[in-house]
Amino acid sequence: MSAAPKKDPAAVEAEVREKIHLEILKRTGAYHANDHVLLPSGQHTSEYIEKTLVTTEPSFTEGLGAVIAKHFAQWPVDVVLSTGPGALILSHCVARAHPSRPVVVYGTKGLSGGKRRVTLPVEFQRLIRPGTKVLLVEDLVSTGSTLNLLIELVEQAGGQVVGVGCLWRRTSVDLNNRPVFSLVSRDFPTYDPADCPLCRRDVPLNEEFVRRRAHRRPASIQEPHLP
Numbered sequence: 001m002s003a004a005p006k007k008d009p010a011a012v013e014a015e016v017r018e019k020i021h022l023e024i025l026k027r028t029g030a031y032h033a034n035d036h037v038l039l040p041s042g043q044h045t046s047e048y049i050e051k052t053l054v055t056t057e058p059s060f061t062e063g064l065g066a067v068i069a070k071h072f073a074q075w076p077v078d079v080v081l082s083t084g085p086g087a088l089i090l091s092h093c094v095a096r097a098h099p100s101r102p103v104v105v106y107g108t109k110g111l112s113g114g115k116r117r118v119t120l121p122v123e124f125q126r127l128i129r130p131g132t133k134v135l136l137v138e139d140l141v142s143t144g145s146t147l148n149l150l151i152e153l154v155e156q157a158g159g160q161v162v163g164v165g166c167l168w169r170r171t172s173v174d175l176n177n178r179p180v181f182s183l184v185s186r187d188f189p190t191y192d193p194a195d196c197p198l199c200r201r202d203v204p205l206n207e208e209f210v211r212r213r214a215h216r217r218p219a220s221i222q223e224p225h226l227p
């Protein structure tokens with residue numbers, strides 16, 4: 001009997017690390033696996049990630065931020081640029097753990113004439129100057145379009161993009177060959193309902209995430225009218 005071919009130890013280590021990170025995301029309640037989920041697009045999938053829950057556990061966020069910081073520790077960083085307020089907590093944790101003690105700023109996303117647009121608030125603009133070394137941080141990267149716009153913005157200001165750190169990225173994302181480090185690199189398989197293997201096996205469909213978007217209003221309270 002011949003022994004099974006040995007796997008590259010670095011690949012095994014990366015695989016183990018990714019499993020640990022997935023487990024952490026599962027503990028926050030953000031990552032759902034082995035499910036049968038209806039996506040807003042109408043497609044079905046077995047995995048889902050609830051973005052808003054990703055950074056709700058401070059000690060987990062700090063730990064994950066430190067892993068990203070450690071990866072980029074060998075390069076000097078002046079500024080950690082969050083892709084938006086949503087990734088700001090993670091960005092803070094990355095910056096706090098990076099030996100260069102970078103400052104943290106964020107971009108704001110919006111639409112302009114139906115096109116995606118990213119802006120750097122005016123207060124932050126003087127922090128990114130020619131030669132400034134910038135590390136971009138995002139929580140989940142699905143298409144990379146926001147990141148690509150931010151990279152352009154930094155380079156227009158004369159800054160230099162050190163790399164991109166994120167919790168999760170879909171493997172197909174192209175960031176113009178920038179060094180990307182993600183704790184989890186994984187694509188969700190999505191299926192057309194007509195040829196969904198989970199439907200075929202009669203697994204009950206979880207419509208929770210779509211329903212929640214459509215009907216559930218966020219908890220809110222209003223200031224009483226003053227006479």
Ligand SMILES: [Zn+2]
Pocket residue numbers: 036044045191193196197198199200205
């Ligand atoms: Zn299905």
